[in-house]
Amino acid sequence: MIRFGIIGTNWITEKFIDAASKIEDFQLAAVYSRTKEKAKEFAEKFGASTTFTNLEEMAGSDEIDAVYIASPNSFHSLQAILFLQNKKHVICEKPICSNQKELSAMIQAAEENQVLLMEAVKSTFMPGFKAVQDHLHKIGDVRRYFASYCQYSSRYDAYKEGTILNAFDPKFSNGSLMDIGIYCIYPLVALFGKPQEIKASGLLLDSGIDGQGSILLKYEDKDAVIMYSKISDSFLPSEIQGEKGSMIIDRISAPEKAEIRYRSGEVETLVNETIENSMYYEAKEFIELIQNGEVESRVNTFANSMIVMEIMDEVRKQVGVVFPADQQ
Template identity: 45%
Template sequence: MINFATVGSGWITDSFIQAAQLSGKFQLVGVHSRTEEKAKQMADKHQAAHYYTNLEEMAKSEEIQAVYIASPNSLHFEQALIFLKNKKHVICEKPIFSNTAELEMAYKTAEENGVYLLEAIRNIHTPNFHILKEKLAMAGPLRSAMLPYISYSSRYDLLLQGEEPNIFSAAYSGGALVDLGVYPLYLAVCLFGEPKKVTYHAVLLRTGVDGSGTLVLEYEGFVCTILCSKISHSELLCEIHGEKGSFLLEDAAPISEIKFIDSHSKDSQILSVDQEEQNMIYECLSFANVIESKNDEEYNLLKNWSQIVLRITEEARKQNNIIFSIEK
């Protein structure tokens, strides 16, 4: 059992705690929030023995072996370093950091302290992702892919009213690509590898970040197009097209259904399986395997994927002059 603590008090933290406990691999021992009132509420809600408002104090606790960080994006790096330097494994919610310089420094710190740094990205750990990866060759030579994640955010209403929510703020390293686009981007990288060329066409907001955009990934023989938006709604399926057949995915995360359609006969078959409703359980099991078994082969694979994805989002931002406040 891995004793873990959390940083952040949003819904995603609640979900991760629930999934971690359902996995049977993690035991919650502490929570952190910026105010004592919120920290105590979080601890009471999840029966955690300790609550903190001071990260340094929390990081020094001998009871804590790992920490899950789900604070605003721009805070991830500074907070992760505190725990890594205190020899705690860090599981950081996507997007792991703001740029590749932060990522490489954090990996170096993790290695120096004999701990793991892992990015929480739920869709690539699910059974249906593994099925898709295993069955990908059924499509024959790939010729195109269209991977949308378009979901209207209620926080966009706040932006329209003159406020600046974290997820739409350069000060907090926000934007559609790093928030939603990473899900289909991870699918592309994990299935197809690193693209030869990246082009991003962004719709910029008054805050200096992207509200939506089209990311084009060029591979040998085919192109993958990723559509992401937090300012509109769509029910488009994800599609991967090959000469022998095509895959239709109901969604990019958590990949609830996979249908394969034969190009010649047009016959279709469902390849997916039913997954746990609390689908974050799969990443928890994966992370526990890395930590408990010291599975460096799996760790290096996940590390490589995180590096490629962050390189792509950083290049995409540069092309559109999207500069986060921490980079100025």
């Protein structure tokens, strides 16, 4: 049984708990919140026995083995390092932190303390993505990767009315790239590694974060085109184009179905059974890694997370998005 602590009492945390609860060896043991009332309310709702309002006490507690961090992005690094230094395993919501410097410190803490650190990008653990990997060879030499994730934010209306919520506040290391652009970038890196060149453009909002953006990435034998937005919707699927055919992916953020359209006109549908709560797969991976004594995922590796962060740092530099975390 792996006893979990939770940081962040929001909808994504609730979804993670729901997914992880389907795994026999998951136990929710403790909840952290800044207020006793919120911690108690959340703990009672999900059956946790212990609450904390002090992170140092929680990190030093013998009542947890691991922690799921779903606080604002700007808090991820310091919180993760605190728990890693206390020999607790850490699964941290995407993006894992604000920049490369923070990620380097997190990886160092994990390696020094021989505990597991994993970025919670769910898509790369899903059966749909595994199907993409397993059948990619069928489309021949890959020449282009196209990914689109554009979703009008429910918080954008408040922003336009003058209320800047966390999603549009640079002090929390937020914005469309960090929030949803990463879902386009991570699969690219998992499939093809580090690009040689990056060209980016985006729309800066008055708050200093990006409302939307586009990225062109060049590899030796292929290119990649990425579009993301929190201020408009898109209903386009994503696509990997090869010389023998193209692979169409329904949703790059949570791939459930893909099909290959061959140049001959033949269509091959790739369907893998997917559990309704797609966060199940990342939770299962994390728990199994702990049980097997592993200190790094072989899917969401440190190298992949670092390449993704390097890409996002460069994109932000070109677009002009600067976080307070970059100055520290």
